[in-house]
Every structure is written in structure tokens, then in C-alpha cells.
Amino acid sequence: MINQLRVPVNSDSDIVIARQKGRALAEQLGFSSSQLTLIATAISELTRNIVYYAKCGEVILQRDDNGARPGIVVIARDEGPGIEDIERALQKGYSTSGGLGLGLPGVRRIMDEFQIDSALGRGTTVRVKKWKL
Amino acid sequence: MAVPILKQGQYLIATIQSALSDVDLTHLQDALVGQVGKLRSRGVIVDVTALDVMDSYASRTLRDLAHMIRLRGAETVIVGIQPEVAFSMVQLGLTLEGVSTALDLEEALLHLGQKTKRPQQRDKPS
Amino acid sequence: MADLESSFNQLTEMGESISTLLRELVAHLRESRTQLRQEWARRITEAKLLTAMSADEVFNEATAVYDQYVEALETGTFEALQTYARNLSERIIPRGVEIHEVVGIVLLLRDVLARSLFAKFQGDFGKLNRILDAYEPAANRIANTVAVGFVQERERIIREQQEAIRELSTPVxxxxxxxxxxxxxxxxxxxxxxxxxxxxxxxxxxxxxxxxxxxxxxxxxxxxxxxxxxxxxxxxxxxxxxxxxxxxxxxxxxxxxxxxxxxxxxxxxxxxxxxxxxxxxxxxxxxxxxxxxxxxxx
Missing domain, CATH: 3.30.750.24 (STAS domain)
Structure with a gap:
């Protein structure tokens, strides 16, 4: 069984690749079909943020049996411009790129754990986790 | 991956057959909004049965597409959203407001038939 | 002073002989198995306990409980009895047997056995006392084990039923x-x-x-x-x-x-x-x- 996968993100078609790989890994880990959809959707949003704001980066998908509850972890990492105001970026409906939206509040809602780390000029790392029910 | 668009009488039917990239989605939007005028269509059906993810970009594109098509004088129906996809969409707050939805193609045709009924002045009185 | 000394001696004697006494007790209970078991079953019927079960079933369960009881007295270990109590509960709970019945029958057995000890050792009051000292704590622990086993099993069933109701309660x-x-x-x-x-x-x-x-x-x-x-x-x-x-x-x-x-x-x-x-x-x-x-x- 594969425990970790790295998906390089350079263009818009990598969004589809990342979420398909994430869904396949989550399926191997035994997630239910409605959870698979949530995980794939979250990956889609996070990968799109990389493409639109940082141009390139990577998505790491891994099985995680550590911590209080086992599940799947998705890390979206880029070395783009970073987010100036994280608090605001996590508010519903906030967007800096003409109505596209960062999708971060939505991702936070559909995943069980959510961490964001961003520094202006140095990039952004988002780590999310979905627990297995 | 291009989406085939079928002309069926007064309607256009676009059946998405696999996962679409953002660029593919934008192409679909352009194609439908263009053709609806060219072919003088009264309704557009977009079949999304094959989509296993509908994220914010896809939802927004479909919503915009429906609004643009309305401005072009036609109605849009989205059909075949999967239960899991619908559940995930509402949790993300994506509800396709103002866009008609139907369970399948048959329902969508029925819905368009009701919605796009014109005063039948050219018909012979029955 | 002399009194204190004698009771101290008695205590030491008791500590030394508790296992001997229990062994003697167990031997007696094995010997009188048929008779005591029948007496117990009769008392159960008389007290109108386990009415959901037939006379044969009561007698079969009574035999099994009797043997487990004696074994627990002999070995001083309660795991086997615990397992048995849980299995028994699993069998009888669906038939509507209540907690007071289970506690009731175990207490009845305690009475039946105690009476037989009175009968056997009535000639030697000192010995009877010592036997009862050995018997009572063990008997109480047995009653406790069976009652707790029953309650735990019932709680497990209730949890399962809650889950089942939850599944059933959203019918489309x-x-x-x-x-x-x-x-x-x-x-x-x-x-x-x-x-x-x-x-x-x-x-x-x-x-x-x-x-x-x-x-x-x-x-x-x-x-x-x-x-x-x-x-x-x-x-x-x-x-x-x-x-x-x-x-x-x-x-x-x-x-x-x-x-x-x-x-x-x-x-x-x-x-x-x-x-x-x-x-x-x-x-x-x-x-x-x-x-x-x-x-x-x-």
C-alpha cells in the first residue's frame, strides 16, 4: 500500500490529477463514498489556490495513523506571494482574485483538521486532515 | 477534453464525460453561450452525471453559464448531480442559486418543455 | 488479657485453616450435589422466579450455576463464573428475565447451601462458625459477580438496540x-x-x-x-x-x-x-x- 504521494503542481490540469490521486489513496484507506467526495473537493480547492496564486507548488497526500484519529492528510505547499491577512482569507466569501475566492473557509468546513502557515513573499502551506469515521 | 454538444430540436445537450479542467470548463461555457444564439436554441441541458467532484470553480462556471444563457434568451438545466457531490457542494456553500436542476435528461426535457412554452400563435387552432 | 490472647490465637488458626475449611465445604457441596440442587430448584419455583422458563430449563441452568458456584468457591477465581453469568444473561434477557430474579436465585442458593451447612455442623458450633466465616465472603462475591454480569450484558444489549433504532429511525x-x-x-x-x-x-x-x-x-x-x-x-x-x-x-x-x-x-x-x-x-x-x-x- 502506498503511504505517501507527491503531486507537482504547475498548471490547471494538475488540479484534476491531484484530486484523482487523493481520492484513489483515500479509497485504499477505506473512506466512505461521501467522504471521498469531500476529500477530493478539498484537494481541488487547495490545488487551485496554488495554480492561481503561486503558479507552482506541490501537493502531498499521505496516510496518517498518528494523532488521536487515523485518516488522510493533504498538504498543499507553494513558494508564492503568501497571504497577507490569514484571518480575512478564512472568512466566508473573501477573495482577492476577482470573484474566484480562496475556497479556504469551505475547505476548513469540510475537513476535520485545518492548519495554515503563510508568510508574505515566502509562500503558503496548508495542511488538512480528514478522519476516518 | 472537449465536451460534445448535441443539438436536439430547440435544445442543446452537453454531456460531460470525464473530469474537466478549469480550461475545459471555460471552453464549455464559451461554446454553449455562443451556440445558443447561433442555433436559436430555447434551452440548454448540461449533464454532469460523470462528475465526481463539483468544486467552487465548477459550480461558479455552471452558474455563470446559466445566467449568461438566460441573458441570451434561453433556459439552462443542470442534470445528474450525484448525491455525494450535492452533499459536498452544500457543505461548501455552493448551491447553484437561480439555476434549474433535474434528476435526469428526461426530467430536464420535461422541465424545459414547460418553461419555454411560447404563445403558439402560428399553430392552427385545435 | 487472656481473652485477647485467645481471640488472637483463634484468628491465626482461622487464617491458617481457611483453605482447609473451604476444601471441606466444597467436598460437602459436591457430596450433596443432587439433593441440594433439587432443593434449590424447588425453592426457585416456590418463589415464582424465572417463570419465563420451563421446569426443565430451570433445573438445567440450576445445575450449571451450582457447579460453577462450587468451582468458584474451590478455586477462588471468578473469571469462569463471570463468563458463564454473561452467557446466561445473553440467553435469558431476551426472554424477559429481570434483574430481581437473577439476584433472587443466587441469594436462594446462598440460603440453601447455608442451611445445609447448619444441618451438617450443628453438633460443633465453633466449627460451624468458622465454616460460615469462610463461606460468606465467597458467597457474597459470587452473588455480586453474577448480578454485575447480568447488568453489564443488559447494558450491552441496550447499546446495541440504540444503534439499531438509530438505523431504523430514518426510513425513507x-x-x-x-x-x-x-x-x-x-x-x-x-x-x-x-x-x-x-x-x-x-x-x-x-x-x-x-x-x-x-x-x-x-x-x-x-x-x-x-x-x-x-x-x-x-x-x-x-x-x-x-x-x-x-x-x-x-x-x-x-x-x-x-x-x-x-x-x-x-x-x-x-x-x-x-x-x-x-x-x-x-x-x-x-x-x-x-x-x-x-x-x-x-
Whole structure:
């Protein structure tokens, strides 16, 4: 069984690749079909943020049996411009790129754990986790 | 991956057959909004049965597409959203407001038939 | 001083001989097995305990319990008895045997055995006392083990039943073609709310439902999480292409929903289930006509 996968993100078609790989890994880990959809959707949003704001980066998908509850972890990492105001970026409906939206509040809602780390000029790392029910 | 668009009488039917990239989605939007005028269509059906993810970009594109098509004088129906996809969409707050939805193609045709009924002045009185 | 000394000697003697006494006790109980067991079964019937079971069953269980009892006295270990008590409970709980009956029969056995000890050692009062000192703590522990085993088993069954009720309590019913009804009864927790939504959405797809009536007459209380979940369910159903009608909002729940500011604009609500079904039929294009009227028209 594969425990970790790295998906390089350079263009818009990598969004589809990342979420398909994430869904396949989550399926191997035994997630239910409605959870698979949530995980794939979250990956889609996070990968799109990389493409639109940082141009390139990577998505790491891994099985995680550590911590209080086992599940799947998705890390979206880029070395783009970073987010100036994280608090605001996590508010519903906030967007800096003409109505596209960062999708971060939505991702936070559909995943069980959510961490964001961003520094202006140095990039952004988002780590999310979905627990297995 | 291009989406085939079928002309069926007064309607256009676009059946998405696999996962679409953002660029593919934008192409679909352009194609439908263009053709609806060219072919003088009264309704557009977009079949999304094959989509296993509908994220914010896809939802927004479909919503915009429906609004643009309305401005072009036609109605849009989205059909075949999967239960899991619908559940995930509402949790993300994506509800396709103002866009008609139907369970399948048959329902969508029925819905368009009701919605796009014109005063039948050219018909012979029955 | 002499008194103290003698009781100290007695205590030492007791400590040394407790296992000897128990051995003697066990030998006696084995010897009189047939007679004591019968006496016990008779007392059980007399006290009208275990009435849900036949005389043969009572006798068979009595024999098994008797042997386990003696074994526990002999070995001083209670694991085997514990397992037996749980198995016994699993068998008799579904037949309606109550906790007072289980405790009752174990206490009866304690009495029957104690009486036989009185009978056997009545000539030697000192010995009888020492035997009872050895017997009583063990007998109490046995009674305790059996009662706890029974209660634990019953709690396990209750937990299982709760789970089963939870599964059963969100039935998606098809009342006519393309019309589903989802009556929600009882307490909705987040787990159940999610299950309910998933079941309904799948039900819509498999039954090609066009209209769904969610009846919440049986819902006692609702918080903002659950209310939002219902709103989400309504929205998700619409995405599939179905219309949802919510019926049976109690005055309290209506008040709660307004107070917490749930967006009701997206929900169609009708007062009661009957009204909801009528509205659904209207949406589906059905017209309900009383049969008399139909005949007159025809």
C-alpha cells in the first residue's frame, strides 16, 4: 500500500490529477463514498489556490495513523506571494482574485483538521486532515 | 477534453464525460453561450452525471453559464448531480442559486418543455 | 488479657485453616450435589422466579450455576463464573428475565447451601462458625459477580438496540411514484443527521423522486446545527432535482429557527404531514377526487 504521494503542481490540469490521486489513496484507506467526495473537493480547492496564486507548488497526500484519529492528510505547499491577512482569507466569501475566492473557509468546513502557515513573499502551506469515521 | 454538444430540436445537450479542467470548463461555457444564439436554441441541458467532484470553480462556471444563457434568451438545466457531490457542494456553500436542476435528461426535457412554452400563435387552432 | 490472647490465637488458626475449611465445604457441596440442587430448584419455583422458563430449563441452568458456584468457591477465581453469568444473561434477557430474579436465585442458593451447612455442623458450633466465616465472603462475591454480569450484558444489549433504532429511525418511504416521505422521530444528533441526509439523497436518486416531504412532527428539540443541517439537506435535494417540503414544525421549533436566524427562504413549509402530501401531489400533477364525485361525473 502506498503511504505517501507527491503531486507537482504547475498548471490547471494538475488540479484534476491531484484530486484523482487523493481520492484513489483515500479509497485504499477505506473512506466512505461521501467522504471521498469531500476529500477530493478539498484537494481541488487547495490545488487551485496554488495554480492561481503561486503558479507552482506541490501537493502531498499521505496516510496518517498518528494523532488521536487515523485518516488522510493533504498538504498543499507553494513558494508564492503568501497571504497577507490569514484571518480575512478564512472568512466566508473573501477573495482577492476577482470573484474566484480562496475556497479556504469551505475547505476548513469540510475537513476535520485545518492548519495554515503563510508568510508574505515566502509562500503558503496548508495542511488538512480528514478522519476516518 | 472537449465536451460534445448535441443539438436536439430547440435544445442543446452537453454531456460531460470525464473530469474537466478549469480550461475545459471555460471552453464549455464559451461554446454553449455562443451556440445558443447561433442555433436559436430555447434551452440548454448540461449533464454532469460523470462528475465526481463539483468544486467552487465548477459550480461558479455552471452558474455563470446559466445566467449568461438566460441573458441570451434561453433556459439552462443542470442534470445528474450525484448525491455525494450535492452533499459536498452544500457543505461548501455552493448551491447553484437561480439555476434549474433535474434528476435526469428526461426530467430536464420535461422541465424545459414547460418553461419555454411560447404563445403558439402560428399553430392552427385545435 | 487472656481473652485477647485467645481471640488472637483463634484468628491465626482461622487464617491458617481457611483453605482447609473451604476444601471441606466444597467436598460437602459436591457430596450433596443432587439433593441440594433439587432443593434449590424447588425453592426457585416456590418463589415464582424465572417463570419465563420451563421446569426443565430451570433445573438445567440450576445445575450449571451450582457447579460453577462450587468451582468458584474451590478455586477462588471468578473469571469462569463471570463468563458463564454473561452467557446466561445473553440467553435469558431476551426472554424477559429481570434483574430481581437473577439476584433472587443466587441469594436462594446462598440460603440453601447455608442451611445445609447448619444441618451438617450443628453438633460443633465453633466449627460451624468458622465454616460460615469462610463461606460468606465467597458467597457474597459470587452473588455480586453474577448480578454485575447480568447488568453489564443488559447494558450491552441496550447499546446495541440504540444503534439499531438509530438505523431504523430514518426510513425513507415511497408513498407514490416519485414521492418520498421522510418522517423524523426523536432526537437528532449530528451523526444521525448526516446519516439521514445520505439516505435521503440516495433514496431520491434510486426512486427518481421529484418531491420529498420531510416531516419533523416527532422531533422534540432542535439546535442551530441541526436546523442548518436540515436546510443543507433541502438544498442538496434541490441540486439533485427534487423539491422538498418540510412539515410539522412545532411552535417551539418555529420559534427556535427564527431566533437563531436560520434562512427559511429556501424551504417550503406546510403545517402538517397531510397538507404536505397534498402539496406534493399538486406539484406532481395529481388531483385527488373523492370516488363519489367521480361516479357522478362519469
Amino acid at each position: 418511504l415511497q408513498v407514490r411514484e416519485r414521492l418520498l416521505i421522510l418522517p423524523i422521530i426523536g432526537v437528532i444528533d449530528p451523526h444521525r443527521a448526516r446519516q439521514l441526509t445520505e439516505q435521503l439523497l440516495r433514496g431520491i436518486r434510486t426512486n427518481r423522486a421529484k418531491v420529498v416531504v420531510i416531516d419533523i412532527t416527532g422531533v422534540a428539540a432542535m439546535d442551530s446545527n441541526i436546523a442548518n443541517h436540515i436546510v443543507q439537506t433541502v438544498e442538496a435535494s434541490r441540486l439533485l432535482g427534487a423539491t422538498v417540503i418540510v412539515t410539522g414544525l412545532s411552535p417551539e421549533i418555529a420559534q427556535t429557527l427564527v431566533n437563531i436566524g436560520v434562512d427559511l427562504g429556501k424551504m417550503t413549509t406546510v403545517g402538517d404531514l397531510q397538507g404536505g402530501i397534498e402539496e406534493a401531489e399538486r406539484l406532481l400533477g395529481y388531483k385527488v377526487v373523492p370516488t363519489e364525485e367521480q361516479t357522478q361525473q362519469a
